[in-house]
Structures are given as structure tokens and as C-alpha cells.
Amino acid sequence: MIFRAFALIVLCLSFLGLVAGCASSPSSKGGSGGYYKDDGPGANIPKNLHAIPNATPRIERHAPANMRPYTVLGQSYTPLTNDQPFRQTGHASWYGKKFHGRKTANGETYDMYAMTAAHPTLPLPSYAKVTRPQSGQSVIVRINDRGPFHRSRIIDLSYVAAAKLGLIGPGSGTVIVEAITHDDIRNGRYLTDSNQKNTTGSVEAIPVENTPEPRLTTVDSRQTIPPPIPLSPIAGNGLPRIYLQFGAFRNAQSATELANHINQEVGQLDYHDAHIEPANELFRVQMGPYESRAEALTAAQLIETETGLKPSLAVR
Known part of the structure; x- marks a missing residue:
């Protein structure tokens, strides 16, 4: 009986670690937030990181298993069940090597050098445009994970997505998250924004x-x-x-x-x-x-x- 109870506790803790994914405590950078505790950039960062293209939106079936309400760290979340317009402004953070190679909430493998992100309620999988208001720069990411589970953050970007928005140094920053719906994909509306282009320009x-x-x-x-x-x-x-x-x-x-x-x-x-x-x-x-x-x-x-x-x- 004691062994069965101990095994059950271990199983529950393992499940919590999988679900909480991005919920580790963030590191402290002058109070501004940043990557998560024991996380950070990888050892072999690609030299052409800035040239990695945006995610290409395509119509994908939303997995029913990812639409169920869930609770993490005492906070309840209800995922969006409809393919509907969505816009949200708040702080973004990023996650890197600590989660690189681990399973996402969508069952895929997290790649810190792919244009992906974690969001607590957007459908899985889906796509979103993330804009940094200070610079006007935007990226397109594929939502394939859940998080961040902090009241002060609205989205966790992959390492490369955060780098392209200039958020690695400060650790976090204000962004606007806009869902790209199936209707947007059919009509190509997400392509009309000139900020999606990766321009180089002279200095x-x-x-x-x-x-x-x-x-x-x-x-x-x-x-x-x-x-x-x-x-x-x-x-x-x-x-x-x-x-x-x-x-x-x-x-x-x-x-x-x-x-x-x-x-x-x-x-x-x-x-x-x-x-x-x-x-x-x-x-x-x-x-x-x-x-x-x-x-x-x-x-x-x-x-x-x-x-x-x-x-x-x-x-x-």
C-alpha cells in the first residue's frame, strides 16, 4: 500500500511537470523578467538565426484533446474552442534550452530555433502574429504549446521568435498577439502587413x-x-x-x-x-x-x- 501511494505521487508529479512545461519560475533580471530558471540560450546557436523565416500558416485541425479546460498552479484556463478573431496586449517572455527537445502540450517536440510559441488558451495548433509596438516589428508563430502560467505574461515565444523581435536582451517586453484564423489563411490576409518582410537596410x-x-x-x-x-x-x-x-x-x-x-x-x-x-x-x-x-x-x-x-x- 505504501509503495502504491508513493508510485501514485511520483506519477502525479511527472504529469504536473509535463503540463506545466513553461511554468517554471522566471529568472530575475533587474525585475524585468526573462528566460526561465535554469534556462537560457543554447550552446550552438545557428549563425543565420535572424534569417529563419516566419511560420507559414496553413489550415490545421484543432485537436479536441487540447480544447478541454485545465488547471495549472491553482489557475484555471479555458481554451478557445472556435476559430475566431483574437487580439491581446501584454508581456511576452521566451523559453530556450531547458525545454529544447521536450514534448509540447500538442505532443510535438519543442525546437527553440523554430518559429513557435506557447499560449494558455489559443487553439492547438494554430497561428498568431506577434507585434512589438515599440519597434513595429512583427513575426508569425505557430502555437503548439501551453503557457506561460504567470499572470504578468500572455505568451512564451521560442528563442528565435524572441530574438527576431529583439526581446532576448531585455528578457521580456510588451507585444500584441493576434490570432490568424482559418478565414485569414484562406484569404491571405496575414500577408498584407509590410512588417512581415525581413528587410535588412543599411546602417x-x-x-x-x-x-x-x-x-x-x-x-x-x-x-x-x-x-x-x-x-x-x-x-x-x-x-x-x-x-x-x-x-x-x-x-x-x-x-x-x-x-x-x-x-x-x-x-x-x-x-x-x-x-x-x-x-x-x-x-x-x-x-x-x-x-x-x-x-x-x-x-x-x-x-x-x-x-x-x-x-x-x-x-x-
Whole structure:
């Protein structure tokens, strides 16, 4: 009897671990969230990570088993049972090597380098467009997992999807999640947004500075990231966009450390996040875009006064 009780407890705990998937406690990055505890980037990150294409929406049958209400960590969730329009704004996080190769709630194998995501209630499988309002950049992901099970998060992105939105460095950020319905797929409506295109664009720094590597406190090596794809221009106006540049490095680790340091120091001064922009074999640490040169100069002066960091202007 004791053995049977012990076996039952072990079985229940194993099942809870499978269902909770993305529900591990998040790591702390200055209170802003980030990847999950004991998680992080993989050891062999593909060099062409930024070139991985969006998921291609196709009509797939929603598995009935994934439509049942469920409870995780005391919170009940009711999945959407209809193929209907859905829009949600909130914080996104990401999950990486800790879950790489494990089974998703959909029964598939999680690949951190595939354009997928976890959502607590969207149908499995289904597709969604995820947009970062600060930059206007969007990606398309395939929803094949459940999570995140935190009240402050609405979606868990795969590592590559988060990288393409520039969310690896800050760890999390505000996004807009929009379901792509079967009707959208039939009519190709998800293709009409110019932000879906992966544009490269040129970078012109004013001036270009190879800033010395900063003297920083020890940074968790799991924060090493590849550069996200370049930000797309504002759709329709064709105007150059103005950024603050804090340094340019040949080493991605140095750029990552500086970006993390800036986000910790400047988080209360500016609503923009520092991100990494690759160009000409350099990893440029930039913040923006700003609406005008005057706004960028004002931000630069405030940052220098409060933190001692001295950014230059960059236009692309």
C-alpha cells in the first residue's frame, strides 16, 4: 500500500511537470523578467538565426484533446474552442534550452530555433502574429504549446521568435498577439502587413565609434545572444529612423553585456530598450527609434547626465 501511494505521487508529479512545461519560475533580471530558471540560450546557436523565416500558416485541425479546460498552479484556463478573431496586449517572455527537445502540450517536440510559441488558451495548433509596438516589428508563430502560467505574461515565444523581435536582451517586453484564423489563411490576409518582410537596410552611424568594452559586473553567460534581425522602417513614410548608439563590437558577448547594462541603468529614464543591430561584421548596441533628432538628443543628454553613458546618434 505504501509503495502504491508513493508510485501514485511520483506519477502525479511527472504529469504536473509535463503540463506545466513553461511554468517554471522566471529568472530575475533587474525585475524585468526573462528566460526561465535554469534556462537560457543554447550552446550552438545557428549563425543565420535572424534569417529563419516566419511560420507559414496553413489550415490545421484543432485537436479536441487540447480544447478541454485545465488547471495549472491553482489557475484555471479555458481554451478557445472556435476559430475566431483574437487580439491581446501584454508581456511576452521566451523559453530556450531547458525545454529544447521536450514534448509540447500538442505532443510535438519543442525546437527553440523554430518559429513557435506557447499560449494558455489559443487553439492547438494554430497561428498568431506577434507585434512589438515599440519597434513595429512583427513575426508569425505557430502555437503548439501551453503557457506561460504567470499572470504578468500572455505568451512564451521560442528563442528565435524572441530574438527576431529583439526581446532576448531585455528578457521580456510588451507585444500584441493576434490570432490568424482559418478565414485569414484562406484569404491571405496575414500577408498584407509590410512588417512581415525581413528587410535588412543599411546602417549609417554618426559618428561610428568602436567604444571600448565596458567594465561590468559578472553577467550570466546564458545571456549571450545572437543579434536580432534589423528593425523594419515605419510602414509607408520611407523616412530614416534615428537611434542612440552606445558602442560597436566584433564580439557578440561584449555587445550583449553592454545592452543588458544599459537596460538596467536606463530603464527608468527611457521607454526604449537597448538592442543589438548587426552591420558590417559589427554588433552595434543601439536604442530607439526616436521620432526626431531633437528627441534623440534630449534623451542622450538625460542619459549622460544620469548615468555617465555617452551615446552618439545613428541613422538608418
